[in-house]
Amino acid sequence: MPSATHPEPPKEVWTSEEGSMARETAITRWPTIVQNMADDVEETFGQSDIPEKIEEGRRIQAALRIIKNEIMQDKPLHPLSSDGRPDIDSYNAKLESFGHITWHNCPWLFAECYLYRCVQTFFSRSTFWRNYDIFARQKLSAFVASHAAVEELCERYVSLADAGAFTKTDEEAQRLIFHEMTEIALWGNATDLSLLSSLSLDQIHSLQGKKAIQEGQARIVSNDMPAAWDYLRSRRGQRVDIVLDNAGFELFTDLVYALYLLDSGLASAIKLHVKSIPWFVSDVMPHDMDILLSALIDTSVFPGAKSQSVRALTERLSEGYKNGLLSIAENPFWTTGLDFQEMPVVAPELHENLRGSALVIFKGDLNYRKLVRDANWPHTTSFKEAIGPLGGSNDKEGIKILALRTNKADVCVGLDRQTLERVEMEAPKKAWVRNGKYAVVSFSDGL
Missing domain, CATH: 1.20.930.60 (Transcription Elongation Factor S-II; Chain A)
Known part of the structure; x- marks a missing residue:
C-alpha cells in the first residue's frame, strides 16, 4: 500500500503507448x-x-x-x-x-x-x-569477438595491481581509480576510459586524465559516484554483492571490477548473482562463468589466451573462486515477472540477505527498470523515491544500492532540471534514454 513515505508511483510503461x-x-x-x-x-x-x-x-x-x-x-x-x-x-x-x-x-x-x-x-x-x-552461441561469440579489448584491459589492470596502485597511492588517487573502475563496469567498454590508458602512476593526477573523466562523466546524466565512494570507503572490508546483467565482455568487466574491489580492500568478498534460466538473450547464468574462464585459457577459442597479462588475470579470478572470495548465487526471484520492490514480501530471505551486504551493485538496464518498477516517473524524481521500500523507511533500513545502467529504455530518474534540459537538446526525441550513449550511476544508502 502507498504511504506518506512511499506514495503511489505512476503507472508502469505499456506496449500500447504510441512512440514509446x-x-x-x-x-x-x-x-x-x-x-x-x-x-x-x-x-x-x-x-x-x-x-x-x-x-x-x-x-x-x-x-x-x-x-x-x-x-x-x-x-x-x-x-x-x-x-x-x-x-x-x-x-x-x-x-x-x-x-x-x-x-x-x-x-x-x-x-x-x-x-x-x-x-x-x-x-x-x-x-x-x-x-x-x-543463447549460448551468441554469448560466446560476442565475447570472443571482443578479444582485443579483453587483452587491453588485462594488461592495464595487472600492471596497476602489480604496481600497488589500488592500495599504495594517496586517497585522491584511489578515489580517481575507483571512479575509473566503476566507469569500466558501467559502460562495459574499457576503450572509452582514460586513467588506465597510461600505466604510469605519475600520470593519475594529470590534467589530461581529469579532463577525460569530465568528458566521460558528462554522459552520466545522474552521477552519484562521489557519494558511493565516500560510503564504500567508510564500510571497506565487508561483503559486496553484484546482481549481474550480460554475459560476454560485460561479464568480464564485472569480474575485473569485482577483483578490483577485493584488491583495493573495499570489499572482503564478492557474491555474484546470476539467472537460473536463459534470460533476456545475454544474461549471465552459472555456466557462463566457467565458459568465460575456460575461453580465456584456450587459444583455439580465444586468440589472446597466450598473453601473459590475460593468463595472470585469469589465474587471479580462478584463485578467487577457489578460496571463496568470489562466489556465485542463484535465486528464482531474479527471473520472475515481478519488480524488485515486491522482494520484501515475495522473497523475504533474499531481501534480508541483501540488507546484510555492505553494498549491492545492480548492473544494467533491466535491473534498473525493475528497481524503479518501470514506471513513468518524471525524470527529475529522486532515485530514492523511485525505488520505494528498497530505499528504507522510518522503521526499517533498506538495501544499500548502487545501480550502474546505460540508458536503453524510457524510464530514467535522478536528473536535475539543468541536466535534463541539456540532454534533451543534445539527444532529442528520447534518444538520450534509448541509444545507450548516456548512463546513470544511482546510489541509495538504505536509510
Missing part, C-alpha cells in the same frame, strides 16, 4: 528475438544424430514460431503451462490481475519477462533439451 520504446520492442524486436531462437534450435538439432532429440527440437521450434506469430498478430497472453518450477503460479496470478491483455497492449516489463519464461517451459518440459541454453 515499449511499443517498438513489441512490434519489431520481440518477433526478431523469437525467430533467432527458432533458428538456433534448428542449427542444433541439425547437428544431432539422435532421432528423439531431433523430433523434440522440431516441436520446440514449432512452438517458438507460434509465439512469434501470436506477438505479430497481437494475440492475448495466455496462462503458462507448468514445468515443475514454483514461479509459474506467480506468473499466472500476475497475468490474471491485468485482465485481458495482448502483446501490443500490456505492461512492457511483465510481458518481456513472461516471454522468456514461456520459452523456457518448452525446454523444461522436454527430455533432451532440458538444460539447453538457447
